[in-house]
Amino acid sequence: MQFDHNESYDQIVKFWTSIVQGRQMLYPAPELQSWCAQAIDPLPSIQFQSKEQQAKAWVMLGSLAYKAVNPDWPGGFDGTGHCAQAKGCYEEAVRAEPDDSWWQDWMKRFS
Numbered sequence: 001m002q003f004d005h006n007e008s009y010d011q012i013v014k015f016w017t018s019i020v021q022g023r024q025m026l027y028p029a030p031e032l033q034s035w036c037a038q039a040i041d042p043l044p045s046i047q048f049q050s051k052e053q054q055a056k057a058w059v060m061l062g063s064l065a066y067k068a069v070n071p072d073w074p075g076g077f078d079g080t081g082h083c084a085q086a087k088g089c090y091e092e093a094v095r096a097e098p099d100d101s102w103w104q105d106w107m108k109r110f111s
Helices: 008-021 029-040 051-069 084-096 101-109
Strands: none
Touching: 008 029, 008 051, 029 051, 029 084, 051 084, 051 101, 084 101
């Protein structure tokens, strides 16, 4: 499982849709954690079509990072807790879209 720099947004969307939204743990948690770490490092240098797309990439990655350390998390507000990696991703989403209170609320949930 390798992060694809050329198809980063599509890959993040695909994994988030299946793993978080679809509640299918496609990979063992340590493998997902490794992939998230691979994705977080280069993501600031990747060009997105818009600030909205950039923010969405960060929030989906943050949710995947949380799911990687909390495999039983069903997604959504319930069951969230402290996760520095997820919080950092949501902080990046807030930087991309500073007026979006939704991202700010999620960032607080992972604090």
